[in-house]
Amino acid sequence: xxxxxxxxxxxxxxxxxxxxxxxxxxxxxxxxxxxxxxxxxxxxxxxxxxxxxxxxxxxxxxxxxxxxxxxxxxxxxxxxxxxxxxxxxxxxxxxxxxxxxxxxxxxxxxxxxxxxxxxxxxxxxxxxxxxxxxxxxxxxxxxxxxxxxxxxxxxxxxxxxxxxxxxxxxxxxxxxxxxxxxxxxxxxx
Amino acid sequence: xxxxxxxxxxxxxxxxxxxxxxxxxxxxxxxxxxxxxxxxxxxxxxxxxxxxxxxxxxxxxxxxxxxxxxxxxxxxxxxxxxxxxxxxxxxxxxxxxxxxxxxxxxxxxxxxxxxxxxxxxxxxxxxxxxxxxxxxxxxxxxxxxxxxxxxxxxxxxxxxxxxxxxxxxxxxxxxxxxxxxxxxxxxxxxxxxxxxxxxxxxxxxxxxxxxxxxxxxxxxxxxxxxxxxxxxxxxxxxxxxxxxxxxxxxxxxxxxxxxxxxxxxxxxxxxxxxxxxxxxxxxxxxxxxxxxxxxxxxxxxxxxxxxxxxxxxxxxxxxxxxxxxxxxxxxxxxxxxxxxxxxxxxxxxxxxxxxxxxxxxxxxxxxxxxxxxxxxxxxxxxxxxxxxxxxxxxxxxxxxxxxxxxxxxxxxxxxxxxxxxxxxxxxxxxxxxxxxxxxxxxxxxxxx
Numbered sequence: 032x033x034x035x036x037x038x039x040x041x042x043x044x045x046x047x048x049x050x051x052x053x054x055x056x057x058x059x060x061x062x063x064x065x066x067x068x069x070x071x072x073x074x075x076x077x078x079x080x081x082x083x084x085x086x087x088x089x090x091x092x093x094x095x096x097x098x099x100x101x102x103x104x105x106x107x108x109x110x111x112x113x114x115x116x117x118x119x120x121x122x123x124x125x126x127x128x129x130x131x132x133x134x135x136x137x138x139x140x141x142x143x144x145x146x147x148x149x150x151x152x153x154x155x156x157x158x159x160x161x162x163x164x165x166x167x168x169x170x171x172x173x174x175x176x177x178x179x180x181x182x183x184x185x186x187x188x189x190x191x192x193x194x195x196x197x198x199x200x201x202x203x204x205x206x207x208x209x210x211x212x213x214x215x216x217x218x219x220x
Numbered sequence: 221x222x223x224x225x226x227x228x229x230x231x232x233x234x235x236x237x238x239x240x241x242x243x244x245x246x247x248x249x250x251x252x253x254x255x256x257x258x259x260x261x262x263x264x265x266x267x268x269x270x271x272x273x274x275x276x277x278x279x280x281x282x283x284x285x286x287x288x289x290x291x292x293x294x295x296x297x298x299x300x301x302x303x304x305x306x307x308x309x310x311x312x313x314x315x316x317x318x319x320x321x322x323x324x325x326x327x328x329x330x331x332x333x334x335x336x337x338x339x340x341x342x343x344x345x346x347x348x349x350x351x352x353x354x355x356x357x358x359x360x361x362x363x364x365x366x367x368x369x370x371x372x373x374x375x376x377x378x379x380x381x382x383x384x385x386x387x388x389x390x391x392x393x394x395x396x397x398x399x400x401x402x403x404x405x406x407x408x409x410x411x412x413x414x415x416x417x418x419x420x421x422x423x424x425x426x427x428x429x430x431x432x433x434x435x436x437x438x439x440x441x442x443x444x445x446x447x448x449x450x451x452x453x454x455x456x457x458x459x460x461x462x463x464x465x466x467x468x469x470x471x472x473x474x475x476x477x478x479x480x481x482x483x484x485x486x487x488x489x490x491x492x493x494x495x496x497x498x499x500x501x502x503x504x505x506x507x508x509x510x511x512x513x514x515x516x517x518x519x520x521x522x523x524x525x526x527x528x529x530x531x532x533x534x535x536x537x538x539x540x541x542x543x544x545x546x547x548x549x550x551x552x553x554x555x556x557x558x559x560x561x562x563x564x565x566x567x568x569x570x571x572x573x574x575x576x577x578x579x580x581x582x583x584x585x586x587x588x589x590x591x592x593x594x595x596x597x598x599x600x601x602x603x604x605x606x607x608x609x610x611x612x613x614x615x616x617x618x619x620x621x622x623x624x625x626x627x628x629x630x631x632x633x634x635x636x637x638x639x640x641x642x643x644x645x646x647x648x649x650x651x652x653x654x655x656x657x658x659x660x661x662x663x664x665x666x667x668x
Contacts, residue, residue, distance in 0.1 A: 120243070
């Protein structure tokens with residue numbers, strides 16, 4: 032899939048990211064969604080989103096902020112954070128995107144091995160992060176959770192679940208995303 | 221599951237509603253939200269939801285009161301109560317009053333998924349259970365046997381009267397007349413209907429295979445018997461066993477069968493333990509069993525044990541007036557299964573169908589209609605869609621005697637074996653008719 036140049040996916044990072052990660056993720060996104068990705072580094076003050084009772088950051092409020100402040104020129108915008116995110120109903124989230132919306136968030140906090148008393152593993156962290164980003168983008172395009180154990184759209188509640196799935200989609204999710212993006216192309220471009 | 225599970229979220233906090241909405245939409249549910257109990261109840265009056273996820277504390281009406289009202293609207297809805305840690309006791313009270321489960325906020329993502337998975341599997345089980353019950357009460361209901369002809373109504377009357385008893389039944393009729401359907405109708409209208417009906421097509425199995433099929437076998441009883449296996453008599457415990465093509469079983473099997481019918485016990489092949497089974501037996505045949513008895517090919521004692529009640533299903537050519545009903549039924553059946561619009565049939569086509577003699581009976585008509593729908597124009601069935609030309613001439617090869625026998629049987633059936641009336645119609649005297657009945661071995665249905 033290859034789409035018009037003017038529509039890109041924006042990934043906002045809060046702090047510098049590894050060049051290797053940039054390149055690999057850009058390849059994934061291009062391959063799966065057919066869009067190029069633009070990286071932007073921002074330093075957002077997250078204090079306003081901190082919930083002292085839960086000692087976590089409110090993901091819904093951050094999504095609202097991104098929604099209000101992001102340029103409509105981007106197809107999708109995804110905020111990448113390193114703090115522990117929650118939404119009111121859940122104890123934690125790895126990521127969250129507005130279903131069929133334009134904005135999503137992802138956190139590395141619970142993807143790190145150190146969080147579970149294990150040795151730091153940057154490569155594994157990047158692999159998990161890539162999967163969560165591809166997964167949340169899938170929701171933003173309208174894909175629901177998949178029951179195929181290896182499909183990236185399978186729901187994951189633990190990091191082990193993320194490790195078990197692939198970076199790619201199963202045949203049915205792939206067919207569906209191609210249809211969705213073709214429809215978007217027809218209606219948008 | 222084909223149909224999406226519908227889910228209603230009831231919570232006064234917008235952020236909770238939005239988060240849950242997004243979470244469940246991503247899981248593929250059909251989700252709707254209500255901000256209070258009043259709104260939820262009016263939504264529930266308009267449509268059903270499979271699962272309702274309701275907060276226990278809401279202004280106006282709390283989750284407990286709403287739960288009671290939901291149950292009065294739709295007792296099948298699954299209600300899950302959401303609660304803050306402080307109100308667990310109230311949630312437990314809700315469980316006692318019939319709520320499916322409760323979950324404390326905020327939820328662990330895994331707990332929420334697990335809870336919903338369980339609720340969905342309960343819904344699947346319930347749907348499956350209802351489908352099975354429907355199948356018992358509708359598909360095999362006596363009312364669903366197609367036919368309004370006098371001959372068929374008589375069969376149905378016999379089914380109705382014999383079903384509640386425990387008597388053995390022999391169903392006779394040509395191939396394709398629907399003997400198994402009648403057997404199923406008897407079973408479905410009997411007190412044994414919630415137990416299995418087990419069918420065995422005796423003609424399709426060799427003597428050894430039939431023995432193992434009917435009585436089961438022990439591991440190592442013969443080459444290839446790698447496991448113990450229950451036989452059909454064992455499987456039919458509490459229900460009905462239907463033995464089709466009973467006229468084909470070997471003399472050895474006839475003895476075995478007689479013994480099982482007399483004792484209701486049997487031993488698995490290669491085993492030594494007597495197994496008891498409480499079953500009712502229904503047999504079917506397209507052969508003349510009485511003739512086989514006379515020829516020494518079928519045991520007389522077995523014949524009398526099986527033939528407590530005899531139901532003869534008339535061939536289709538003897539109930540041509542049922543053809544329009546049957547055609548309508550098959551058109552509906554096949555158009556629905558092929559996801560097509562219901563098509564019509566031209567009068568001239570129906571006439572052609574009524575002129576045919578149907579050696580393959582209802583099964584042949586069914587296949588003809590299916591073929592006509594497949595090859596036809598999608599709007600109506602035309603004569604050219606029917607493969608009739610060659611077969612309609614089949615009767616010209618029957619002997620005069622055969623034709624006479626069939627005709628006399630037809631008239632006798634029509635006048636319910638009233639000899640005087642039948643003789644008048646046939647324009648022969650009563651003695652001649654009695655002689656013909658004897659000559660052709662005709663028997664009145666119900667008499668052995």
